[in-house]
Amino acid sequence: MLIDKPSFPIMLLSAAALFYQPACAQDAPSPQQALQNFGISAAQIPQLERGEIIGYDVSETSQKELAIGVAMIMPVGLPRLADYIKKGKLNAGESDIIATGMLGDNASVDSFKKFAFTEKHLDEAKAFLEAEPGDDFNLSKAELDSLKSLQAGLEDADNKTLLKTANQKYRELLLQRLQAYKKSGLAGIAPYSRDGGTADPAAELRNDAVNSKAWARYFPELQQAWLNYPATLPTNTSEQFLWLNRRVEDRPTAVLNHRVIAIGESGGIVVSRQFYVGHSYNSSQVVAGGLPYKDGTLVFYSIRSSTDQVAGMGSSLKHSIGREQMKKEMIKRLQRLNKDMKLKPAPVAADE
Template sequence: MVMFRKFRGLPRLPTWMLFVLPVLAAAAADRPVTEVLGIADLGGLDQGEIVSYDVREPTDKTLAAGLAMYVEAPPERLIAAVRNGALLMGDSDVIAAGIFLPAGGPEALNGFEFGPSDAEEAEALSEVEPGSEFNFSAAEMQGFRALARTLAHVSETEKLRLLSRRYREVLWQRLDGYRRYGADAIEPYARSGGATVDVAAELRTFTEQSAVLRHYAPELQAALLRFPAPSDAASTLQWVERKVEGRPTVILVHQMVQPKAGGALVAVRDFYVGHSFNSSQMVLGILPYRQGSLVFYSHCTSTDQVAGVGAGLKHAIGRERLRAVMFGRMERLKASVR
């Protein structure tokens, strides 16, 4: 069983933030959103092109990028498309997905199951050790190895079934902890040499240092930091199985939608990822602009793969790959309202 860190109550915002955030939001309202984001290619934007802007990378493990586009459709149509899964629809890397209903239980994960083509991945799970191959806590890894010791004489089909069930149990424990206690319940990933990855700290950093949230939705910023405390933002939890670097992985996702100035801001955080990267958080803004909507998309991802020797080159390559994924999502969103 996963052991959660001692719960210390809902995270509190520093007192100064409670006064400063509304002031910042009011000041931003007097500046064009394109100026706040730092969008330089206004001509391309107004012609309907997807243009880029810079997003600060708060740690040496962070990849960050921003994209924006003008869409000749009202904000409500785009917001409805996002709620209906437009960012995932048509993504060839997505294998399966499901929603966790408020009163639901672990049965929501029944759509995840290793198949014969996943035998190599399942075999690696049965031998998992602290390192970079998988993202599990030390206790979760011990659970997989303990199960593996009982599988010596079972068929391959049964082995896949039992390893899938164990994986679903891990996912459910992480999901249930997060929805009850928020980021404080996220178990760190175990790495070699006794090192760990503190996903909760990463997500807090992404949220606290988000210029978009600070300027346009301080109430959404506070809701993310205080989750699961009540807020005006609509909250959804889901799981997505997708191919990442050619391997199947399950991602646990939290989405919050905050109405704003005739549009909305949407925050999506990946608070558990099976492998390849540690966590990520995107903020999607949909606001009235000209005869339609301005859509802006800022994304921060944490990965161990870009730190250390050659970090500059690794970041440049990783940033371009991230932009490519983001570009595909923006194109799918735009196509969904044509």
């Protein structure tokens, strides 16, 4: 059942940036066209122009997926917003981030040294070392087998040794996940073993990329590179890899994130995916963008998040609750962005 605080990838707002007109773009959309393409109705435009935050629907591709979008018009120029986001400030106020770091070309096990089970999470570390197929941990069959090979040597281990072993092993698995993804893209993402089956984050992320039709209409080369990564990225784009240790359901959660960023004078776009998540949800994708709009900037973003928690009996109600939780958190991020820009608090549209 859903938890009271969404375990979905709100952290991907670190990727929230702005719609861009790179060399790979087709005819750039007008703000009005973009609004229409993203399913924002004409009736919502006056609300946007009053500075209100509005929500819009995003199609969901399966019973496991939650998807929602939000948008607002900010009375600041695009360069100022772009500078704020490129400096990573959008993540700064998120209280559930325990640690985070960038992953360069020469990433190693030491790159994840700030991901650690502490004495406070000794039970979590022990559970990880004894993990079985299921949704307590998102681990592949090979990863579970490698944990089992450690267990015989830990029968008489003290707590300090158990913590050290769990941290070292988890960091090794994260590095292996990163290397496999960078080498083979979605095809390199191993499925998570479940009791009696698997969860397939690669298939989920592939569906998300295929169904990202609104922005793909204008950036077909970028969409194809995103779908077929590690295909060569279009000109004027850059990519980043990062890891996060987040508190989700009061548990430390390892996350591997890949994002592609393009920012120019006409706007910008960021597409971002979490291709590994330690528990609670399977995967996620964010598409975020913005366009100059009159004397300000139209900012919008959407999240697609896949989680086993909303499938099965009561799925419709779970989806409704989950979307509302996600939207509230997304609205908070836009309100904080507004505050950091030294603007008045952004109101929420009445139907939100």
